[in-house]
Amino acid sequence: MHTIEVEHVHKSYGPVTALDGVSLSVERGETFGLVGTNGAGKTTLFRLLVGHETPDEGAIEVAGHAPSDGVAVREHVGFVPEDAGFEPALTGREVLGYYARLRDVPADDREHRIRRVLSTVGLADAADRTVDGYSNGMSRRLALATTLLTQPDVLLLDEPTAGLDPEGVADFHDLVRRVGEADVTVVLTSHDLREVETLCDRVAVLDGGRAVAEGPVSELRARVGDRVTLTARVADSDHARAALADHAEVSVERAGDPLVVDCPQGEAGDVLDAVRAATAVDRFEVRQPGLTAAFRESVDDGRRAAAGGETP
Numbered sequence: 073m074h075t076i077e078v079e080h081v082h083k084s085y086g087p088v089t090a091l092d093g094v095s096l097s098v099e100r101g102e103t104f105g106l107v108g109t110n111g112a113g114k115t116t117l118f119r120l121l122v123g124h125e126t127p128d129e130g131a132i133e134v135a136g137h138a139p140s141d142g143v144a145v146r147e148h149v150g151f152v153p154e155d156a157g158f159e160p161a162l163t164g165r166e167v168l169g170y171y172a173r174l175r176d177v178p179a180d181d182r183e184h185r186i187r188r189v190l191s192t193v194g195l196a197d198a199a200d201r202t203v204d205g206y207s208n209g210m211s212r213r214l215a216l217a218t219t220l221l222t223q224p225d226v227l228l229l230d231e232p233t234a235g236l237d238p239e240g241v242a243d244f245h246d247l248v249r250r251v252g253e254a255d256v257t258v259v260l261t262s263h264d265l266r267e268v269e270t271l272c273d274r275v276a277v278l279d280g281g282r283a284v285a286e287g288p289v290s291e292l293r294a295r296v297g298d299r300v301t302l303t304a305r306v307a308d309s310d311h312a313r314a315a316l317a318d319h320a321e322v323s324v325e326r327a328g329d330p331l332v333v334d335c336p337q338g339e340a341g342d343v344l345d346a347v348r349a350a351t352a353v354d355r356f357e358v359r360q361p362g363l364t365a366a367f368r369e370s371v372d373d374g375r376r377a378a379a380g381g382e383t384p
C-alpha cells in the first residue's frame with residue numbers, strides 16, 4: 073500500500089522549473105531517501121507534500137489525503153524543515169506546549185504527551201532550559217518532537233542531520249530508526265549518501281527537477297556493477313603500476329602512495345598479489361563504491377536521457 077503517491081508533478085517559480093514531471097511512490101512503513109544535487113527540487117517536493125505549495129500539474133496523495141486538506145495533514149503528517157527555529161526565550165517544554173495546541177492535542181492529554189515525546193527524543197533533562205542554550209542537535213531533536221505529539225503516519229525530514237557533529241548524527245539516526253519501527257513512513261532528504269544508505273530502504277534521485285532513478289538502495293548500487301576500489305600503501309608505486317599494466321579490466325585511479333585501483337570484485341585478490349610481487353605493501357583496503365558512484369551514474373544517465381529527449 074502506498075502512503076505517498078506523487079504523479080507527474082510539475083512546479084515552476086516564474087521562469088524556474090523546480091519539478092519537471094516527478095512521479096514516485098512510498099510504501100507504508102518505509103524509510104525513503106530523497107537525494108539530489110543542489111536545487112534538484114527536494115525541498116519543493118516536501119513543500120508540496122505538506123500543502124505549503126500547490127503543484128502546477130499532477131496529483132499528490134499523502135496518507136490517503138490531498139495535501140490541500142490542512143486538517144488531515146496536521147493530523148497525519150509531521151514535517152521537520154531544514155531551518156526549524158524556535159523562539160529562543162521559550163523552554164523546550166513551552167515550545168511543545170504551543171505545538172500541542174496547534175496540533176489540537178486535547179488539553180487533558182497535553183502534559184502526558186509532552187513528557188512522552190521529551191523522553192523519546194532524549195530531552196527530558198533539558199525540558200525546562202530555554203532553547204537559546206540548546207545545541208544544534210538538541211534543536212533538531214526538539215523539532216522532531218513537535219511532530220511526534222500527534223503520532224503521525226508520515227514524517228518528512230529535510231536534511232535532518234546537516235551541520236550536526238558525528239555524535240549528534242548518530243543520536244539522530246537512532247531516533248529515526250526507533251520512530252521508523254513504529255510503522256511510521258519516513259522520507260528524508262540528505263546530501264550524505266552514507267546516511268541514506270544506512271537509514272533508507274529505498275531511494276529516489278532527483279536532478280534538475282526530474283526523478284532520474286528510484287528503487288531499493290541495493291538495486292541502485294548494483295547499477296555501478298561489481299567493481300571495487302582497492303587502496304594500498306606501497307613502497308614503490310611505479311613498480312606497482314607497471315605490474316598492473318597487463319590487467320585489462322584494472323584501472324589505476326591514483327599512481328602514488330597510497331595506490332588506488334578500480335577493478336572487478338573477483339580480481340581484487342589477483343591485483344593485490346600482483347602488486348605485492350612488485351613492491352612491499354604496508355596496508356590495504358577494499359571498498360565497494362557504494363551509493364555515491366550510483367548517484368553520479370544516475371544523474372549522468374538522466375542528463376543524457378534529457379538531452380536526447382528520452383524519459384530515464
Ligand SMILES: Nc1ncnc2c1ncn2[C@@H]1O[C@H](COP(=O)(O)OP(=O)(O)OP(=O)(O)O)[C@@H](O)[C@H]1O
Nearest residue numbers: 085088089090108109110111112113114115116117
Ligand atoms: N520560492 C521560490 N521562488 C523561486 N525559486 C524557487 C523557490 N523555491 C525554490 N526555487 C527554485 O527551485 C529549484 C529547486 O529548489 P529546491 O529548494 O526545491 O531544491 P533542493 O533540492 O531542496 O536544493 P538544496 O539541496 O540546495 O536544498 C531551485 O532552482 C530553486 O532556486
